[in-house]
Amino acid sequence: MARHKEFDKDNALDAAISVFSQHGYEGSSTDTLLAAMKISRQSMYDTFGDKRSLYLQALKRYNTDSILRIIADMQSGAQPLDALEAALFAFASRPASEASKGCLGVSAICEFGRTDADVATLTDSASAMLAKAIFTLLKDGQRKGQLSAEIDPEAATQFLGATLSGMKVSARNGASPETLRTIASLAIRSLR
Amino acid sequence: MARHKEFDKDNALDAAISVFSQHGYEGSSTDTLLAAMKISRQSMYDTFGDKRSLYLQALKRYNTDSILRIIADMQSGAQPLDALEAALFAFASRPASEASKGCLGVSAICEFGRTDADVATLTDSASAMLAKAIFTLLKDGQRKGQLSAEIDPEAATQFLGATLSGMKVSARNGASPETLRTIASLAIRSLR
DNA sequence: CCGATTCTAGATTAAACAGTCCAATAAGGA
DNA sequence: TCCTTATTGGACTGTTTAATCTAGAATCGG
Numbered sequence: 001m002a003r004h005k006e007f008d009k010d011n012a013l014d015a016a017i018s019v020f021s022q023h024g025y026e027g028s029s030t031d032t033l034l035a036a037m038k039i040s041r042q043s044m045y046d047t048f049g050d051k052r053s054l055y056l057q058a059l060k061r062y063n064t065d066s067i068l069r070i071i072a073d074m075q076s077g078a079q080p081l082d083a084l085e086a087a088l089f090a091f092a093s094r095p096a097s098e099a100s101k102g103c104l105g106v107s108a109i110c111e112f113g114r115t116d117a118d119v120a121t122l123t124d125s126a127s128a129m130l131a132k133a134i135f136t137l138l139k140d141g142q143r144k145g146q147l148s149a150e151i152d153p154e155a156a157t158q159f160l161g162a163t164l165s166g167m168k169v170s171a172r173n174g175a176s177p178e179t180l181r182t183i184a185s186l187a188i189r190s191l192r
Numbered sequence: 193m194a195r196h197k198e199f200d201k202d203n204a205l206d207a208a209i210s211v212f213s214q215h216g217y218e219g220s221s222t223d224t225l226l227a228a229m230k231i232s233r234q235s236m237y238d239t240f241g242d243k244r245s246l247y248l249q250a251l252k253r254y255n256t257d258s259i260l261r262i263i264a265d266m267q268s269g270a271q272p273l274d275a276l277e278a279a280l281f282a283f284a285s286r287p288a289s290e291a292s293k294g295c296l297g298v299s300a301i302c303e304f305g306r307t308d309a310d311v312a313t314l315t316d317s318a319s320a321m322l323a324k325a326i327f328t329l330l331k332d333g334q335r336k337g338q339l340s341a342e343i344d345p346e347a348a349t350q351f352l353g354a355t356l357s358g359m360k361v362s363a364r365n366g367a368s369p370e371t372l373r374t375i376a377s378l379a380i381r382s383l384r
Numbered sequence: 385c386c387g388a389t390t391c392t393a394g395a396t397t398a399a400a401c402a403g404t405c406c407a408a409t410a411a412g413g414a
Numbered sequence: 415t416c417c418t419t420a421t422t423g424g425a426c427t428g429t430t431t432a433a434t435c436t437a438g439a440a441t442c443g444g
Contacts, residue, residue, distance in 0.1 A: 002387075002388040002389035002390075002441075002442055002443070003388080003389045003390045003391080003440075003441045003442045003443095004389090004390080004441075004442065005389085005390070007390095007391090022305065022307075023218075023303075024216055024218060024219075024302070024303050025219075026215075026216060026218035026219040027216075027217075027218040027303065029430080029431070029432085030431075030432060030433080031430095031431090039391085039392090040391060040392045040393070041392085041393085041394090041433085041434095042390095042391075042392075042393090042434090042435090043390080043391060043392080045433070045434085046390085046391090050432075050433075051432065051433090100305060100306065101305075102302060102305055106302060106361055107302045107303075109361055109364055109365045110216070110294060110298060110299045110302040110303070110361065110364060111215075111216050111219065111299075111302070111303070113214065113292060113293075113294055113364050113365070113366075114292065114365065114366050115214075123365065127365075151378075152374075155374040155375075155377075155378065156378060158362070158367070158371055158374060158375055159374065159375045159378040159379070161358075161362070162355065162358035162359055162361070162362045162367075162375045163354065163355065163358055164358070165357065165358040165361040165362065166353075166354030166355055166356070166357040166358030166359075166361070167354055167358075169298055169301055169302065169354070169357040169358070169361065170350075170353070170354045170357065172301055172302060172305050173301045173305070173306065173315065173319075174305075174306050175350070179350055182344075182347040182350060182351065183347075183350055183351045183354045185347075186343075186347065186348060186351040186382050186383075187351070187379075187382065189382045190378050190379065190381045190382025190383075191378075191382075194411075194412055194413070194417075194418040194419035194420075195410070195411045195412045195413095195418080195419045195420045195421080196411075196412065196419090196420080199420090199421090221400075221401070221402085222401075222402060222403080223400090223401085231421085231422090232421060232422045232423065233403085233404095233422090233423085233424090234404090234405090234420095234421075234422075234423090235420080235421060235422075237402095237403070237404080238420085238421090242402075242403075243402065243403090
């Protein structure tokens with residue numbers, strides 16, 4: 001055999017995620033991507049295919065990673081609604097260096113809407129994963145009487161998803177962690 | 193003198209807004225823009241300057257128009273919180289043909305963040321206009337006892353702004369008017 | 385050491401891009 | 415009618431783009 005294959009595919013993908021998040025798909029040139037990923041042109045084409053394929057892989061990884069992180073922050077063991085609030089607080093408290101880069105998932109929705117089937121598939125699967133986790137907690141909260149009985153957990157799930165998107169847009173627009181936390185508090189307040 | 197100047201500058205700008213909303217700044221080519229605007233290349237350059245200048249004019253008009261529309265929907269004469277809810281409902285009930293195109297204001301935030309000074313200025317002035325209208329209504333609601341006394345109107349203003357952004361992202365991702373209305377209801381519920 | 389494979393750097397291609405230029409037509413006012 | 419200005423369509427320029435290709439250096443296992 002011969003030389004070891006690939007070195008730091010994950011690192012390279014992280015760099016691509018950062019570039020795509022900040023400039024969108026169309027706004028990211030291959031040269032910019034290669035410079036950030038610190039690999040040669042041919043390595044990129046060998047490893048990831050083409051620019052579009054790189055984007056889809058970046059989006060997939062970003063979506064699953066960021067949602068798994070939020071879900072992990074929900075497993076605090078506290079009361080359901082407090083666990084949800086804790087997860088939103090943790091998200092709100094990310095350092096500005098991270099928050100200001102924007103969310104690649106929201107960026108993809110804004111840039112492509114429902115017109116790109118592959119992007120839409122990735123978006124839908126991520127939304128479903130998040131929705132499932134939220135819904136489970138809300139059902140639990142309703143059983144324990146923490147969630148107001150008047151509230152439909154399905155509706156509340158959509159509401160919290162939209163709230164998260166709104167927080168992401170606000171963060172990208174420079175909102176402080178404090179501001180983001182007050183937004184999260186009021187969102188949770190509506191469910192009590 | 194001579195021939196009348198310009199014919200349908202507003203129409204042309206509307207068409208540009210539609211294209212920019214759907215594909216972003218980088219994703220909109222001049223050829224695509226000209227085809228949608230139905231004017232010749234030189235007319236575009238004579239009238240709007242260059243692509244970037246066209247974008248800034250489109251963003252400015254879109255921002256003011258869409259926010260004035262929301263503010264108008266708040267002037268229902270009803271109780272403050274109901275007026276706010278009515279405005280969000282009206283927004284949620286827009287036809288899919290309009291909602292699925294996306295919001296150029298949110299698109300600009302996602303595409304450029306705070307890096308483009310001119311875009312940021314337009315975004316800030318629009319946010320301020322909307323925030324002022326919401327804040328006035330919330331203060332009024334608190335005076336009339338409709339808004340919960342525990343709530344800081346300033347915080348609630350930021351919350352409602354984020355909610356609106358979240359609704360816009362959801363709409364761009366295909367959410368139905370029904371879904372958007374339930375999101376709006378829960379948002380208002382948190383303030384009572 | 386050697387053959388296989390990966391990587392890098394740079395040249396290259398063909399298309400798309402934003403923007404300018406030019407010639408011709410259209411439409412007013414004097 | 416004539417002069418001025420708008421508008422158009424298309425040719426054109428120079429740059430940037432995504433992607434391929436080539437040649438050589440680096441790195442492993444046998």
